[in-house]
Amino acid sequence: MAFLRIDKLSFAYPDARTRALDEISFSIDKGEYLVICGESGCGKTTLLRQIKPELTPAGAREGTVYFHDKNVHGISPEETAVKIGFVQQDPDNQIVTDFVWHELAFGLENMALPTSAIRRRVSEMASFFGMEDWFHKKTYELSGGQKQMLNLASIMAMNPELLVLDEPTSMLDPLASQNLLQMVSRINRELGVAVIICEHRLEEVFQTADRVLLMEKGQIQLLDTPQWVAEELSRNLTDSSKNISRIYPxxxxxxxxxxxxxxxxxxxxEEKTPISIREARNALPKLLENTHIHILPDKKIPTKESQKHKTVLEAKELWFRYQEKSPDVLRGLSLSVGEGELTALLGGNGSGKSTLLKLLSGVSRPLRGKVKMEKGRRLAMLPQSPKALFTTDTLWEDLMDSANGNEEKAKTMAARMNLSDKIYAHPYDLSGGELQRAAIGKLLLRDADILLLDEPTKGLDAGLKGDLAGYLKELCREGISILLVTHDLEFAAAYADRCALLFDGQIVSEEEPHAFFSGNRFYTTSAGLIAGDCIPGAITCEEVIAACRNAASS
Structure with a gap:
């Protein structure tokens, strides 16, 4: 008897011209860890929501989802609420109370458990998740990572048998993401809870999952062990008859x-492809030795040329706090944005990155300090929640509004953002990645020459990130200045002209990407960790490969 079985499941949203899911069939065993990945808009979130009846969207559905051989839509809401836990993308969407301790108890109170049992379970979860130091805090005071950990702990307090997670790290910084995914792995390994997780960040989950399911256009393309899926996608590189998946990057x-x-x-x-940083760090020196490739530590990867850009936007000695007696969020912060420059602003959840964008855009005013923008410039900002930009019933109407009624511009932007087939959909029916692309497209139609982007790659698959990066770099060549807040270290390393780190209310580091990332142990890229001392200064996979190629041919 399969623990969870999905049998020929198809689904289409109202008025949609194509199915979001097309005859999906698979099953998982009790205690299994399954990763679902694929391009943005391929149906991952739609599939996950079919497993949780309370979250199933409206639309035409065929096929059945079985949980313990029972149709999930025939199981009582009380039972599915307890046995099937669901963690969403946005940490704020699931928090319903004011205090951490009450959030942990909320689900248990709804289960009508006795007070003694509630206290015992809340204490157990707080200890298991290491929440003692912030147990009595108000939920709004928590960082994004703490909020998502609280959501996970609140669900686990109800002892679910299945844990479903929909891109739980999409709004978290790298360290918070790693902590959350390690906790999910621990829950699966130590408590035997089955896990189905949808993720774009595959570095951590590939090492812990039992199987990986790759989706494309609402269908299953691959379903096997992480090692087999990695080998299969890798083989496509050398086989011109096969298409390279957009998630490969x-x-x-x-x-x-x-x-x-x-x-x-x-x-x-004939050698097995390493899938973890540890395996790669062990294999690279052996590879260099066996193939007689010698890369000396003093032959570093050349950094990008430092260019002086005319300052078009500048923050000088900014101080800011949200309430009179609350701690300072920003403390004497200074930062400049150069003409035609792509600057990446990094930092942990709650460090003040989004606050800084609000000050630069004029949405908020600093307590002290000044924001100066060159005369004649036009500025536009992408907020952290892209839904805030949409006001009509269809994406097309929103694009037309931003394009001032110019149909050709609206069509071109829809095609540029790979949304031509979604223009008549309601913006809120789009997937997380599609909504993010639509918001960026709507923003770019405003013809601003300074863009402030808050997490523009959130919810995008690797292929779409590359497409977005190409477009942003093209805009920079046209003289448009871009300051983007991001938790995506790989994206910043590959495409930014300059990286800045916000910590303790100040910019503590501001350098060219190679100088910024090289030598770090945690705040760096996977390629940088793998290259280590073998290829000093390498921060992208392409640089590691190129260094080996050049050394072999010399």
Whole structure:
């Protein structure tokens, strides 16, 4: 008897021209860990919501989801609420109380458990999740990582048998993401809870999952072990008859590096592809030794040329706090944005990155300090919640509004953002990645020459990130200045002209990407960790592969 079985499941949203899910069938066993990945808009979130009846969207559905051989839509809401836990993308969407301790108890109170049992379970979860230091805090005081950990703990307090997570790290900084995913792995390994997780960040989950399910256009393309899926996607690089999946650039750095080396003829085809940083760090020195490739520590990857850009937007000695007696969020912060420059602003959840964008855009005013923008410039900002930009019933109406009624501009932008087939959908019916792309497209139609983007890559698959980066760099070449807040270290390393780190209310580091990331142990890329001392200064997979190729040919 399968623990969870999905049988020929199809689904279409109202008025949609194509199915979001097309005859999906698979099953998972009790205690299994399954990762679902695929392009933005391929149906991942729609599939997950079919498993949780309370969250199933309106639309035409065929097929059945069985939980313990029972149709989930025939199980009582009380039973599914307890046995099937669901963690959403936005940490704020699931928090319903004012205090951490009450949030942990809320679900248990709804289960009508006795007070003694509630206290015992709340204490157990707080200890298991290491929440003692912030147990009595108000929920609005928590960082994004703490909020998502609280959501997870509140669900686990009800002892679910199945834990479903829909891109739970999409709004978290790298360290908070790692902590959350390690906790999910621990829950699966130590408590035996089955896990189904949808993720674009595959570095961590590929090492812990039992199986990986790859979706494309509402259908299953691959379903097997992480190792087999990695090998299959890697083989597509060298087989011109096969299409390279758009999620390939989002695979773990170890997979991309050694697949690229195999394509170059520098890594044996019979050898297993490393899928973890540890495996890759062990394999790279052996590879260099066996192929007589010698890369000396003093031969570093060249950094990008530092260019002086005319300042178009500048923050000088900014101080800010949200309430009179609350701590300062920003403390004497200074930052400049250069003409035609792409600057990436990084930092932990709650460090003040979004606050800084609000000050730069004029949405909020600093307590002290000044924001100066060059005369004649036009500024536009993408907020952290893209839904705030949409006011009509269809995406097309919103695009037309931003394009001032110019149909050609609206159509061109829809095509540029890969949304031509979604223009008549309601914006709120779009997937997280589609909504993010639509918001960016709507913003760009305003013809601003300074863009402030708050997490523009959130919810995008690796292929779409590359497309977005290409467009942003094209805008920079046209003289448009971009300051983007991001938790995506790989994106910042590959595409930013300058990276700045916000910590303790100040910019503590501001450098060219290679200087910024090299030598770090945690705040760095997977390629940088893999290259280590073998290839000093390398921060992208392409740089590691190129260094090996150049050394082999010299």
């Amino acid at each position: 989002g695979l773990p750095g170890a997979v991309r590096i050694f697949s690229g080396l195999r394509q170059e003829g520098l890594y044996p085809t």
